[in-house]
């Protein structure tokens with residue numbers, strides 16, 4: 004029996020670390036070569052790490068939610084007949100020259116520095132008081148109540164002298180967490196760790212929201228003509244052709260409008276103060292999946308017909324939903340569309356897909372009365388809610404863009420006429 | 425072979441193990457405790473309790489023979505019957521043994537006597553003479569304690585003693601060499617010196633009690649001198665030969681020369697080693713922190729469901745740490761939320777005078793970038809100390825400069841150990857110097873020294 008070390012392999016170009024999102028094995032499990040050991044998540048793709056050998060799992064290198072460096076030890080296996088008599092200080096060597104290949108690399112029998120529980124005060128010399136003594140003043144009973152209630156003392160403003168946290172503060176903090184006093188007993192509070200895709204989404208949303216001053220324009224579009232055309236096209240659709248939604252038409256409109264206003268098909272590197280206007284138009288489509296929001300990308304919208312846009316959209320969105328999308332299919336958009344379909348509401352305030360500068364949101368379609376100068380007429384109406392990075396897109400530019408989209412969608416023939424050019 | 429199953433299995437009945445078992449039992453967990461020797465472990469049988477009993481009688485004997493006292497008291501010739509003294513100490517130990525047994529019974533803990541051997545992380549085998557058990561548990565607590573370390577190739581036998589043998593000496597040796605100037609060696613060495621032995625302390629480090637600062641240890645060194653104890657620091661033992669009823673030690677002094685030292689007994693107190701390798705423990709392959717079992721802030725080892733407490737988890741090897749860990753683990757096993765959240769860990773040397781250290785030293789606080797204010801009150805200015813003929817020592821308070829929050833307290837003085845309670849409470853409650861200064865401390869007590877030191881932090885001590 005020898006100890007065989009599986010390290011976290013290189014999971015994508017330029018990626019230095021990945022988040023552990025799932026363990027497929029427990030310590031003690033027997034695995035075969037190529038069995039999945041764990042799932043890690045990088046920028047946008049989730050990758051399963053296969054075992055490079057057959058053996059028994061003796062150690063796992065982290066907990067769900069941990070960020071793990073490429074090349075660090077992921078799993079230890081006891082492998083029958085595997086010779087682990089490496090150099091005696093191999094554990095140090097292993098750390099010094101991370102082996103990015105998941106291929107056999109003999110390791111010292113000494114386990115690496117155990118990453119499990121952090122070693123505590125308990126094994127430290129007696130007279131160590133953590134700095135927090137000076138930060139959080141609280142009696143032992145108060146500290147224990149906080150621990151039991153799952154309250155982080157450091158986050159509580161103590162009401163006692165000099166910021167001392169007293170029992171009343173814990174009670175207050177505990178009560179504040181209960182939305183409806185009295186009902187809290189019936190359903191226990193639950194802490195849900197923000198990990199994996201959710202953490203990625205959270206980080207990206209905060210980044211966008213905190214960095215980008217958004218200007219949002221809501222405009223109504225009369226889609227009666229578009230809807231008639233769409234109905235016709237779907238009726239004449241061949242057996243295997245995808246059903247057209249409104250999105251490929253909007254994508255086509257975007258391509259045309261961007262042709263006139265390339266500033267909207269851009270990313271803004273606000274650290275370098277450089278706006279890059281992209282030649283190709285790669286349209287991100289915000290898509291709800293079981294684990295959360297992802298943005299698959301329809302590449303080169305400028306070279307595609309409406310049918311091609313529809314087919315490609317169906318393909319990448321499907322891949323995103325069933326988790327088979329590649330990193331390539333989930334990155335690189337230059338402008339984004341977000342649509343909640345029938346849930347699309349009257350208006351929304353879309354958050355820009357950082358570092359892009361524009362996002363177009365599609366709202367619900369419905370028949371609304373429209374004043375044609377003489378009488379109210381029932382028309383099929385739909386709102387577009389679009390946000391722009393106001394640092395680099397002036398309101399006027401944004402308004403021109405939205406008006407152009409409106410015009411193109413209200414007179415769908417233009418979507419095809421422009422294509423002739 | 426009898427099979428037993430239980431919820432919690434505690435291996436080792438020292439202060440760590442028995443406290444854990446009692447608490448687990450009180451919390452309604454089906455608990456088994458295995459102990460191979462006597463309940464109470466090192467502490468109760470051959471450690472804290474008998475050593476303090478010895479120290480107490482030694483001090484009384486010494487007071488009765490002290491001709492330098494100006495109190496006007498004089499006694500007839502003082503004598504000691506060491507055999508009876510040992511028996512008296514044994515009786516205290518017996519009473520406490522029975523007390524522990526009674527408490528375990530009351531908590532419905534099943535006690536199994538015998539040597540436990542781990543088969544795996546959930547199962548031990550216990551053999552006691554002819555009978556043997558196999559015990560299987562959901563959770564296991566390792567509390568196997570520590571053993572004294574001997575000099576290389578010089579086992580404890582004949583005239584070479586560990587603390588355990590020293591505590592059962594039925595005669596006061598004429599000459600006693602103490603190898604190792606830590607607290608155990610000094611406590612016992614001082615006691616035998618007070619009983620009239622000619623004591624020599626050999627310490628490899630450059631001063632006694634190296635883990636305490638020199639201001640704290642100076643009164644102890646001074647007292648040893650006045651008790652005619654010879655101290656050789658920076659000195660190592662090269663060899664030991666046992667000759668008839670005596671022992672000869674070859675020493676190397678700091679300047680490199682060698683000298684011999686002869687004595688009737690040599691007490692070796694150079695440290696204690698965690699019992700982490702025997703009893704099938706090494707086969708469990710637990711993560712280690714040096715010679716000790718590595719634990720986290722909940723006393724969990726690297727194996728799920730296996731906890732370790734007390735001396736087997738390394739320094740500081742003190743009974744109150746073992747007990748606090750034991751109680752915490754029992755709470756955890758009963759599903760309570762707990763972690764090692766200790767700000768004031770007291771360490772005491774029952775030397776003469778005694779040393780207490782709780783919380784941070786000024787040095788440690790500064791290393792963390794905290795600006796501190798240090799205030800010291802000498803017992804020479806304390807009335808109570810004068811009435812007890814002992815004014816050596818001081819109380820020192822280390823406080824955060826900006827806020828006056830107490831960070832640590834160190835003190836040295838006769839029977840100053842009793843103040844550790846006040847020190848620890850002040851630190852755990854997060855007191856500021858002002859709080860202690862505004863608290864009335866009864867007069868005349870040495871506790872007033874604490875109040876004065878706190879006043880000193882604020883810049884206005886009254887009595888100096």
Ligand SMILES: Cc1cc2nc3c(=O)[nH]c(=O)nc-3n(C[C@H](O)[C@H](O)[C@H](O)COP(=O)(O)OP(=O)(O)OC[C@H]3O[C@@H](n4cnc5c(N)ncnc54)[C@H](O)[C@@H]3O)c2cc1C
Pocket residue numbers: 435436437438439440441458459460461462463464465466467468470471472473475538539540541567568569570587608699703733734735736741742743744745746774
């Ligand atoms: C002379 C002396 C003086 C001391 N004075 C003090 C003092 O003043 N204050 C203080 O705080 N500390 C003092 N100590 C230290 C204190 O005794 C220890 O820190 C304390 O006893 C540790 O408790 P424990 O439960 O971890 O281990 P122990 O008390 O060592 O108990 C371990 C128990 O486990 C049993 N055991 C071990 N292996 C097995 C096995 N395989 N099967 C069954 N049973 C087993 C042993 O027989 C023992 O009873 C002193 C120690 C000595 C030697």
